[in-house]
Amino acid sequence: MDQLSNYLLIAAVLFSLGVFAVMTRRNGIAVLMGVELMLNAANINFVAFSRFGGMNLDGHIFSLFVIVLAAAEAAVALAIVINIYNNLNTINIDDASELKN
Amino acid sequence: MADLVFWFIAIFTIASALVVVLNNQLLYSAVALLFTLFGVAALYIFLWADFIAGVQLIVYIGGILVLIIFGIMLTNRISSVRLSQTNVQQGIGGVVSIWLLILLSLIISKTPWLEKQSFEPVSTVHDIGILLLTKYLLPFEAVSLLLLGALIGAAVLSREGT
Numbered sequence: 001m002d003q004l005s006n007y008l009l010i011a012a013v014l015f016s017l018g019v020f021a022v023m024t025r026r027n028g029i030a031v032l033m034g035v036e037l038m039l040n041a042a043n044i045n046f047v048a049f050s051r052f053g054g055m056n057l058d059g060h061i062f063s064l065f066v067i068v069l070a071a072a073e074a075a076v077a078l079a080i081v082i083n084i085y086n087n088l089n090t091i092n093i094d095d096a097s098e099l100k101n
Numbered sequence: 102m103a104d105l106v107f108w109f110i111a112i113f114t115i116a117s118a119l120v121v122v123l124n125n126q127l128l129y130s131a132v133a134l135l136f137t138l139f140g141v142a143a144l145y146i147f148l149w150a151d152f153i154a155g156v157q158l159i160v161y162i163g164g165i166l167v168l169i170i171f172g173i174m175l176t177n178r179i180s181s182v183r184l185s186q187t188n189v190q191q192g193i194g195g196v197v198s199i200w201l202l203i204l205l206s207l208i209i210s211k212t213p214w215l216e217k218q219s220f221e222p223v224s225t226v227h228d229i230g231i232l233l234l235t236k237y238l239l240p241f242e243a244v245s246l247l248l249l250g251a252l253i254g255a256a257v258l259s260r261e262g263t
Contacts, residue, residue: 013118017119019197025188047153050148055149071248078255079256
């Protein structure tokens, strides 16, 4: 519990799961969930390094900014997903390939 | 005792993240994401980051998760119970992410981490507030502008007939 590597390992597992979700899921919202998992893993790393680096609060500030950016990203991404659904009647991101070719 | 709680929370977080990634019902994934975010907030409390844990609960669970559930509701026909979705290329995706996990854990366990002695603060809110309004004032203002832009952009994007 009082070891840096434990937290880093948990964050590594969460990050790999997020990568797996982004690579394999085909629903736009499910991909978004994978991105959230990856951002959470990065946040755990920031806070853990801050805690084991002499309780320097710069890491906390950085993870605050990451949370704010995640909120902005989720809002815009969901607006895009709903727009795709209205136009193409699907949110399978493999079908949304109008810009291809 | 604290050790036991810590490992329970760690396993709980990872197990619910697995459900998020592997479940075929999209709504179940969203509910499992709720538990994952709760587990991460508990990890923040173990790391003495009380303010970040609170922000995690408010912004992630109160904001982003509700947005995601709204997104699921708006893009699926609830009545026809087709909230499921499938994963593609699970084999190669699994190989790549497991390889990534092995690589990361090797790096983490082989590196001799320097750990400074630190003391548990009474509360981090006071110091974070001072830092935000002195050293990080410019990024703070920039991020508030970005939030405003994202808000307006999302409203414009999801308007009818654009």
